[in-house]
Amino acid sequence: MDNSNINFIERRGTGSLKWDHADVLFNGEGLLPMWVADMDLGVPHQVQEALIERVNHPIFGYARPHDSLYDAVINWMKDKHNWTINKDQVFFSSGVVPSIAAAINAFTEPGDKVMIQSPVYAPFYSCINENNRTLVDNPLIIRDNRLEINYEDFENKLKDGVKLFILCSPHNPGGMVWSKADITRMAELCKEYDVLIISDEIHADLNLYGNEHTPIAKLNPNSITLMAPSKTFNIAGLQASLAIAENPEIMKKLTGQFLKQGFYGLNVLAYPAMEAAYTYGADWLKEAVSVIEDNVELVTSFINDKLPVVKVIKPEASFLVWIDLRGLDITDSEITKRLIQKGRIALEPGAKFGKAGSGFVRMNIGCSPETVKEGLNRLYTAFDDLI
Template structure:
């Protein structure tokens, strides 16, 4: 079998890696295999690394700004990858998608306002709402045939209750669900009907797998676009999260102006020089690398699902439509989440994300990051088996 560039095991210890070097502070142990934080253990595209080398070879690192070349690379990427034609005037920048969530909440709501989410969902959705003194309103997702579905009856009831803003996770984290065009249209129509702003976290958009197609919700129509701010980034796609460069895309000029006002108030003056360098190179040259990565991730998912089905039949994997994360249902074990985590860590020496971290509906689940070389994945699966049998 041909060796893949993604089979190489890269030692990330002692590189200030949160995933590898923060185990002791987060999990209380340093000898567990980390399969928790959502970054991959793969080398970035050579073109991105070479662009960084080239820029570093210049001896001056002064103030910087996003050039037209960066904007052009973003526009071409979104058109080619997602069939979404955007204008350069829509493009704004942020240090990260979580920063973008905080910025948009501050820009378009006031303390005490209600913000709608759909749990289980990425923990910073809760955190940013609460840190900014807004109120979380939750419309929990349903599980039907081991797949997340939107409870549109409950969703509409919550919108009616006076919600100002809806945080959409698309594709969904932790479930890996890519929402269908019909679902997105319905979301857009309901938010339009009840005059609710949409902030769409689409950081996993580029990682839609072969059986799925991600649709940016703002690409559906002008009316949906006019009430949507889309948050995207090359960070998950190309494994460059540490460079902290992401996008806030808004077609409504009034929204763009309000976002910029809040960024100025927060003393945010732009993305760092190397983040912009990496972003431009990734979007301009990274597609062949991504096209090689996605089948490798799919094979990892297949390996994990087959192993768990055979060796741990009490567990059930929610098959993802996107990304390198799998959401594992452990409820049939009948264990508490505390017992599950304790057993994984102390018996299996395996660090997975606990489901309750993602809010209501996460109880009894764990999230496993399979964005790693196949040999590391197999080691992690063996540890999962050792822990639970």
């Protein structure tokens, strides 16, 4: 594919968390940052143009979304995911994580059981623990370099009084696109045991290799789906996301919780950026996915050749690669030390995603092929004496 709409941007000196703060945050020097989940790809030009047009208007007062934004979201869900929703089922929030926290407070009480599937995105843990709920884990199983669900354990824990299940679909950090069979089984079990589902589907638009994402709400309307253009179109700093609930009582309770928190809407730039992304971004996204797929192949071929005791959980979605270093037989602290001091590369430590992440790292490959190659060379340098 001719990726003519994709530009790799130099981000140093822009206040970028990823590039300008890695050395301090990782306590290193000259680190190559391949950690936090934003990309080095310039946004679709229509998004930038929409922002410029809005900035050229010299007043930045309170704003509300136009109907055209709702239409863009509705059309995107239909075209991309074959999912029919309407305006009343959409609520705009500042991010998936605030929405998870709001849902926990809206639908559970302190001490209630909230289930996750580890290893998983770190804020799942903090949202549960900081709100004084009881964390229940349904650990995923690694089989044939894929993450799979332990359904016996899943059902047993639902039976044991779980009130809320937080699903990560596609999975972060593992990159799994759950099959329709998996989504159906989880949806039906949660329906059987009257467990509300909060589904983090922020990576749903970034499916690789033709994998198809199934929103769990299509199979169980007793759910809240959390999506955003932030990962898809690299606009996370604009803090724009959406919650979708087909059940009006669930939507009413969720929006009521946001009002309790004093949240009344997005910033004035988030709305036009979101609308432009969902209206015009499909072609750009195809090219971005092509870049990511090529980078996945670089990672897998390099590691298979140069680091044979290391395993790659090949992602089916997103620009994040879950790398299994357990074959090196060293501790998490030694892994981190070698990456920072020897390899001079900043990767997300696996233990950040829970105990099941011990011995792993997560690499962000939403960047140029040259950066990926440099990162792989640094990864090799970190562990070459152990191979």
